[in-house]
Amino acid sequence: MLAPRSTVGSKGMSQVPSSQAVGTVYIVGSGPGALDLLTLRAARLIGEADAIVYDHLIAEGVLDLARPDAEKIYAGKQSSKHAVPQNELNRLLVRLARAGHNVVRLKGGDPFVFGRGGEEIETLVESGIPFEVVPGVTAAAGCAAYAGIPLTHREHAQAVAFATGHLKDGTINLDWPSLARPRLTVVFYMGVGGLAEICRQMIAHGLPPDHPAAVVQNGTTKRQRVLTADLATLPAKVEAAGIRSPALIIVGTVVRLQQKLSWFRPSSSHDFHREA
Ligand code: SAH
Numbered sequence: 022m023l024a025p026r027s028t029v030g031s032k033g034m035s036q037v038p039s040s041q042a043v044g045t046v047y048i049v050g051s052g053p054g055a056l057d058l059l060t061l062r063a064a065r066l067i068g069e070a071d072a073i074v075y076d077h078l079i080a081e082g083v084l085d086l087a088r089p090d091a092e093k094i095y096a097g098k099q100s101s102k103h104a105v106p107q108n109e110l111n112r113l114l115v116r117l118a119r120a121g122h123n124v125v126r127l128k129g130g131d132p133f134v135f136g137r138g139g140e141e142i143e144t145l146v147e148s149g150i151p152f153e154v155v156p157g158v159t160a161a162a163g164c165a166a167y168a169g170i171p172l173t174h175r176e177h178a179q180a181v182a183f184a185t186g187h188l189k190d191g192t193i194n195l196d197w198p199s200l201a202r203p204r205l206t207v208v209f210y211m212g213v214g215g216l217a218e219i220c221r222q223m224i225a226h227g228l229p230p231d232h233p234a235a236v237v238q239n240g241t242t243k244r245q246r247v248l249t250a251d252l253a254t255l256p257a258k259v260e261a262a263g264i265r266s267p268a269l270i271i272v273g274t275v276v277r278l279q280q281k282l283s284w285f286r287p288s289s290s291h292d293f294h295r296e297a
Pocket of ligand 1: 053054078128129130131132133134135136158159160161164209210211212237238239240241242266267268269
C-alpha cells in the first residue's frame, strides 16, 4: 500500500529549487485535539510543506491547512495496528527529503512525548537530512487544562510524571514504587486497556484505594468526556461509561479540584465561553 504513495508525484515538486537540493523534515506536534491549540509555527510549516506524513491522532481539520497540491501520506497507527512499520516510515522521510521535498512529519500532541520523534530523527541524522522539531501541547497539558485538573498545585502535588500505560502481555512494565507516591500527579498515556492493572498496581504499591483518579477522553475537543473517581472504583466506572482511546488517566489528589475548576463545556462553543 505504501509503495505507490511514497513515490511522490510531480505535483508535489512545484516548489523544489533544484534536483540536488535536499528538503528539510519538520517533526511537528499538532497539539492535543482542538485545531486552535496548534502553534503558529506548526500552522505555517503545514501550509508550506510539499509533503505531510501524518499520524492517526492529529488535530481535527489540521490537514485543511496544507497546500492543495501537497502530498498527504497517512502513517498512523491505532493501538496495536501499525499502518506503516517504523523503519519503513523512517526511510520514507529520508526518501522524500532526498527528492527535494520539505516534509512535515505531523504527530499528535508533542513529538517528544510518547511520539517516537527521537527514533525518526536518529535516522535523519544518520542520513544527513536537515530537520527541525516543533513542540506541541502534549495531551497531558491539554486534557488537564480542559478538564479543570491542574497537574501541579502547591497543596497537592509538587511533581508530575508522564508514564505509558501500554499493556503488553497483561502487564505494564513501570517502576511502580516511584509512581505510587503522595504529592505526585501521574498521567498515564495509552492506558485505557490497562486501567484496571494501573489502579491495582498503584494500590499494591502503597496508595490508598480512595486516592483520586480521573479519565479524560478526547480531551480539548467537542467530544471530551471526563470521569472522576478513585483508584478502587475508576475501572468499573470507565467500563460502564464505554470510554475508549484516546484517553488519559490522571492519578493524584489534584483530581479533587476538578469539580470546582471545571470550565469547558464541550457541547457549546468555547471560544467565547461566558458561563457564570
Ligand atoms: N505525542 C502525544 C502522545 C502520543 S501517545 C502527546 O504528546 O500528546 C497517544 C496517547 O495520547 C493516547 O493513547 C492517549 O492516551 C493520549 N491522547 C492523545 N490525545 C488525546 C486526547 N485528545 N484526549 C485524551 N488522551 C489523548
